[in-house]
Amino acid sequence: MTLKDIARCAGVSRGTVDRVIHHRPHVSNQALCKVRRVLEHAEWTPNLAAKALGSQNVYFFAVIFAHNSGAFTADVLRGARDAEKTIKAFGFSVQVETIIAYTAEKQLELLEFYEKQGVAGIAIVPILDARIIAKINELDAQGVPVITFNSDIENTRRLCFIGADNYKEGRTAAGLLEGLVSANSDVLVIAGSHALYCHEKRIKGFFERLGESKKNLRLRAVIENHDSDTESSAILHEYCKKPGPPAGIYLTGGGAQGLGEAVKHLCGEKPHIVCHDVTPETVRLLCENVIDFTIGQNPHDQGFLPLQLLFNLAVKDEHIQKEIFYTSIDIYTKENCGDIPQISMPEVDAL
Amino acid sequence: MTLKDIARCAGVSRGTVDRVIHHRPHVSNQALCKVRRVLEHAEWTPNLAAKALGSQNVYFFAVIFAHNSGAFTADVLRGARDAEKTIKAFGFSVQVETIIAYTAEKQLELLEFYEKQGVAGIAIVPILDARIIAKINELDAQGVPVITFNSDIENTRRLCFIGADNYKEGRTAAGLLEGLVSANSDVLVIAGSHALYCHEKRIKGFFERLGESKKNLRLRAVIENHDSDTESSAILHEYCKKPGPPAGIYLTGGGAQGLGEAVKHLCGEKPHIVCHDVTPETVRLLCENVIDFTIGQNPHDQGFLPLQLLFNLAVKDEHIQKEIFYTSIDIYTKENCGDIPQISMPEVDAL
């Protein structure tokens, strides 16, 4: 089924069919009806190869997120690059901007910059700020689709969110710790920041799953470490003094390095530790038997899927069905953590 | 950079450039040199959109593997379908053939059938049989690339293998069990079949990792259950009588269902269990707290990557760099196993 076929069936020219399909003006009601009638019966999908070849236009998507030195950034980047390879044959490129100083001002500036450049879509880890929210809504209104990933702002006109199910992550962490510690022992939660919604959800999931355990585990405390190494170290020392170290520790955010070093110098029974994300630090601590598990949130997909969805929307008018796409919850131990950088999808390169 | 540009630079016609690039005959040494000189400086990559559009040829890849009712087949299929979506814009389709009676004869028959049909490449879970080996080598010699997945035959001319690192899987299983059981306890291995190379490697990895443990764990026995539910049930009963049930059980193959049911009816302390693959049975047993972990081998990628590599080779002349691509080792618990079917890549659809 090609435009030509449809034109023939409808008794009009290719140009008219093109106008109807792309909702362009200058079509008489009569012609519009004729073409629509044919379109209903004949399932037409655009030939993307021809589309890419015919239109000399080039489009680009922007990916905006915070730059941190961890492997997270690298994996998101790989995901974005993988996506770019599958879409660049169709005239689409991807601009990735990782910001060191991740402030709302800087982010706003970038959004406005890309808007002026005529960006075809944006994937962003949004900062919770009124101006950002307003800008996202404005972009959507102007026809620039925005997808959030990793961190969401629900009350915006972003098309969808792609990232981890924090609640489930918390439950997963609790399940892992449950298996490691003995009955009637107590566990400690070191939270990155109570201010962060995602950490709160992790804690909620952790807590609720703990309550379901038959091992009668007690949550000794939930302490904020502000993702800091020194703070987590101090917290450990503090909480080991009183009745002895906890049997398990759940670290919801950063500071694994500091916690790990402190645990290393502990005498006697060492607590079991579950933390998040695959970073050089957490991988090293896994290998040193200091932490037991780390939970990944599939950063590759977080970089890949938003672009894929934006592309499908832009080029195939394929609207996004779900508002939230949860990425997989990946459990890593000393044994399987080495695999991560290994197979980053040998380049789709469909282009 | 287009063929036209290169032709202009080299002072020849597009046709000649085409002949040089595709290593076709009827080119004078002089013209060949001129074109090659230009090609060295100008980095040319084919415009796949134009290539797909210009050539009316249609190609197809074949995927051949055993049909089992588990989720494995479904995930491989999804992977293959995802791959097909990214390549069908370029005139490539994918024929998937899952065989119920997976015999060498049947497989050979299929290979010959597809060969006659003019298949552009084959992804296969090969049966270890002299005729299959010979056929794979013959296909390669005739210019039909073959990639093995899930199960490999090393001494063949298959381009590469994509699948799990069984040894590392075994190590992962041992690491998981180590965390669950107490020191000085003993574990039991129920092996699918000693005849299967992959199970042997899993056992080797499991055993070696167990030896590295500081918990002084003993391997009580390695028993074959031929992937059978009834046998695994019988084995459990047998091994629970003597000095009491083992603290941990590693099931390398099938029969989780039977093992799980037997464990459920056990009185007193129940053994911890680690098994393989994500099937309706293992997921249910996870949720019922009967087994602790199951280890997945990323069947989606096993269906996806072979086709991606075949495509890149066929259409971009991009040769495969590695002989072995290990898929990720995915650890699932009750908490994160539900995610699996959820996000099967919202359709690349780059086509």
Next chain:
DNA sequence: TTGTACGCGTTATCAT
């Protein structure tokens, strides 16, 4: 041996 012309399905432009 070499060059040229046509066609693929679409977009965009230009007459009508």
Next chain:
DNA sequence: ATGATAACGCGTACAA
């Protein structure tokens, strides 16, 4: 408002 037509880059068939 509509239809014809060039162009996109490549493969191929055919002419020179």
